[in-house]
Amino acid sequence: MKLPPFEYAAPTTLKDAVALLAAHAGDAKAIAGGQSLVPMLAFRVASPALLVDLRRIPDLDRITVSPEGVRLGAMVRWRDIEDDVRLKTAHPLLRAAVAHVAHYQVRNRGTVGGSLAHADPAAELPGIAVTCEAEIAVMGASGTRVIRAADFFLGPLMTALAADEIIVEIRLPAWPRRRRWGFQEFARRRGDFAMAGAALYYDEDAGGNAVNPHVGVIGVGDIPQRLAEVEALLEGRVVDEAGIALAEKAAAASVNPADDIHASAAYRRALTGTMVERALKIASA
Numbered sequence: 248m249k250l251p252p253f254e255y256a257a258p259t260t261l262k263d264a265v266a267l268l269a270a271h272a273g274d275a276k277a278i279a280g281g282q283s284l285v286p287m288l289a290f291r292v293a294s295p296a297l298l299v300d301l302r303r304i305p306d307l308d309r310i311t312v313s314p315e316g317v318r319l320g321a322m323v324r325w326r327d328i329e330d331d332v333r334l335k336t337a338h339p340l341l342r343a344a345v346a347h348v349a350h351y352q353v354r355n356r357g358t359v360g361g362s363l364a365h366a367d368p369a370a371e372l373p374g375i376a377v378t379c380e381a382e383i384a385v386m387g388a389s390g391t392r393v394i395r396a397a398d399f400f401l402g403p404l405m406t407a408l409a410a411d412e413i414i415v416e417i418r419l420p421a422w423p424r425r426r427r428w429g430f431q432e433f434a435r436r437r438g439d440f441a442m443a444g445a446a447l448y449y450d451e452d453a454g455g456n457a458v459n460p461h462v463g464v465i466g467v468g469d470i471p472q473r474l475a476e477v478e479a480l481l482e483g484r485v486v487d488e489a490g491i492a493l494a495e496k497a498a499a500a501s502v503n504p505a506d507d508i509h510a511s512a513a514y515r516r517a518l519t520g521t522m523v524e525r526a527l528k529i530a531s532a
């Protein structure tokens with residue numbers, strides 16, 4: 248389908264981009280890689296009067312690795328994450344998750360900021376953001392603010408972003424070298440959105456017990472979510488076969504997916520348990 252008509256602007260500063268969004272009071276949209284927005288325009292799910300292209304704004308495509316953690320600028324593409332060898336140790340969970348995003352062509356254009364703002368419940372990066380307690384820095388007409396990932400996603404394709412706000416970067420806390428982690432997802436075809444997925448990590452004390460476990464799931468609710476009951480169950484114990492079996496059951500019991508055209512709720516619940524089980528096996532191996 249042809250796109251609806253729209254005006255187009257390509258500002259060279261964040262301030263100008265924000266001013267354009269603010270001046271159009273909800274009738275303008277930022278465009279980054281266009282991989283989600285252009286199909287939405289084609290299907291008339293969105294028909295803004297103005298598209299504000301972020302590609303000419305400098306510095307939004309930076310990946311910063313420091314002792315505080317990893318910062319990904321909003322215009323960092325999936326491909327940039329794959330190509331950055333520092334992230335192999337600075338954030339292996341992020342890299343593992345991004346390997347599941349779409350196909351090469353989409354990964355070559357799709358961006359971090361676009362994925363966060365689009366807020367698909369099955370998308371990998373929002374899941375990593377919530378699991379890892381990331382922060383999302385945004386700029387709007389009234390200034391900048393930092394939103395916890397846990398407060399950012401409000402529902403399918405809904406976020407805490409105001410109409411005049413632009414995501415500047417996501418900040419992932421530092422990743423200890425000896426951390427154990429696993430990422431698993433199941434999709435019918437390679438590159439499809441996940442029917443269910445699990446991202447998790449934990450550290451270990453001197454006795455080999457799990458410390459500070461974080462367990463997140465995608466694709467099984469309106470937003471990515473952490474499974475507090477599974478985390479409590481793993482805290483302070485060795486992640487062995489018995490522990491993993493308990494975690495699998497607890498994970499399946501603590502999600503409440505709906506039936507949809509892809510799978511029944513019961514199937515997705517069981518799949519969630521299996522994804523957590525497999526990710527824990529990888530983490531503990």
Ligand SMILES: Cc1cc2nc3c(=O)[nH]c(=O)nc-3n(C[C@H](O)[C@H](O)[C@H](O)COP(=O)(O)OP(=O)(O)OC[C@H]3O[C@@H](n4cnc5c(N)ncnc54)[C@H](O)[C@@H]3O)c2cc1C
Pocket residue numbers: 276277278279280281282283284285301321322347348349350353356357358359360361362364365369370371372408412413414415438439440441
């Ligand atoms: C065939 C296909 C398969 C896909 N599979 C997956 C998958 O498996 N997993 C996955 O996670 N994604 C998948 N995607 C989506 C892809 O990852 C997109 O890159 C992503 O969802 C949006 O990024 P984008 O840069 O293209 O954003 P755009 O399409 O340009 O924008 C998306 C939305 O974000 C807003 N936006 C963009 N940047 C900003 C910003 N900096 N601040 C505020 N708002 C902003 C736009 O206004 C729009 O509402 C797939 C896409 C396609 C076409």
